Amino acid sequence: MSTRDKLINAIVDHYSGLEGKKLNVSSAAKKIGVTRQYIHRVFDDLVPYIKGEKPFTDLVENVAIGGQSVLLEQALTTIETLKSELASLTSAHEKELKKITENTYTTLMNSDITFHEADEVRILMEKQALHFEKLVSDKKALETELTAIKAKQLSKEVEKHISSDVTVIKPDLEPIFHNLKKTGDIDVFEEEKDVAIERALNKVNGLPDNKKIKIVIFIERYLCKLESFVSKIEKSSYEYTVILSLPVHSTVELKLYAKKIVGKGILSLWMPILDSEVIVKAQRKFHFSDIPEEEFASADKMSLPRISDGFSEVTQFLVSQGE
Structure with missing residues (x-):
């Protein structure tokens, strides 16, 4: 078949x-x-x-x-x-x-007809009061949502220069996570996530071709903060280092994305691990409370990629609690 x-x-x-x-x-x-x-x-x-x-x-x-x-x-x-x-x-x-x-x-x-009509008026007034309370509640919820949207608009994709020779690029997934929690549509979430990742890859591919550039892919498994990982990357002999944070948890998809980064220098991959489920839950609750459960489940299933998947080096590092 x-x-x-x-x-x-x-x-x-x-x-x-x-x-x-x-x-x-x-x-x-x-x-x-x-x-x-x-x-x-x-x-x-x-x-x-x-x-x-x-x-x-x-x-x-x-x-x-x-x-x-x-x-x-x-x-x-x-x-x-x-x-x-x-x-x-x-x-x-x-x-x-x-x-x-x-x-x-x-x-x-x-019953007396007059009493019946008065009771109907009372019920109608109670319904109107409940409806008014609901409108007030909806108004507050919308105001909260509007504030969150404005904050996200001010927070652009994480692309900052740590130093003159190190740059960090990370897709902006906050509005995408928010939309998933609101709609529950996993297909729309995956499509929007693909678009955000493509934007980040375009930024990398927009760099000039230079064999002395080192591109470090950080696999976003929601186990440690990006800032903590950046501090682990020591200055190397390369003229320029780009740290690309990717929320990709499928080896097949990762290989496809790696192939799109062509001719940009050394391609390295780092993936965090934790040897305790208790610490994993604590890390995620403290640092990644806004991430949907679907992303956690996907990250937990990922296996370590290999050099044969298109990387110059593959590093697995142990995360300490609090990082």
């Missing part, structure tokens, strides 16, 4: 079930054993079906005959289940409606 057929089968199998959840590109890629970037590059026409923007039924004819039989059985089972649930809900709804109607008539017959 081709990779495309596997992807189509995964899409149809997901949406023909009763999960009720939308599929995202990252999850679909994991199901068939490829990367998210590969799906976007090779099967971009199937992305709307993955996200549920187009009906998966359009793809059923592309599923193998055996797969269609399974889907038909699933569909029939789903229909029967839904019929049963609908009948149960309809019966319960009719009973509840009858009960409410009888209670309403009894209440109106045994």
Whole structure:
């Protein structure tokens, strides 16, 4: 079975079930054993079906005959289940409606009409008061969010000269992390993150070609502060050093990004490690409280790259608590 057929089968199998959840590109890629970037590059026409923007039924004819039989059985089972649930809900709804109607008539017959109208006014005023409180709360939340946005606008990408011969470049991910926490859309997060990393790479590639430049890639695993790492890099015999902080936790993606830094001199890679999960949690809680959990999980799965992946040197260093 081709990779495309596997992807189509995964899409149809997901949406023909009763999960009720939308599929995202990252999850679909994991199901068939490829990367998210590969799906976007090779099967971009199937992305709307993955996200549920187009009906998966359009793809059923592309599923193998055996797969269609399974889907038909699933569909029939789903229909029967839904019929049963609908009948149960309809019966319960009719009973509840009858009960409410009888209670309403009894209440109106045994109560004074004027008292009933006054009670309705009281309820309406309470609802309006609650609505006003909600508007005030929403206003404060928006003001807080606006303040945060303004602060982020003032905080540009970290690109500072530590000295005349050392420069640090780091993608600006704060607004991207904020958007992920707000929307929960992991696909949009990955796309925005790719764009931020590309901007940082463009800055590196904008440097003049010079074999005496040393480019140090710092793998951002959220274990130590960038400033602490910069202090570890001693002045070398190279005329110029660029420290590039990359929040990349896939060896495959890292190799692709490394290939884009061409002809710029020595390419070195440093990756922090910690031998205690307790210290890892403490470091992240103290220094990286704004980072989404998805990034932590991704960073924890990363394995150490090799020199054969395109680097002149690969260094793994132990982080001390508090760094």
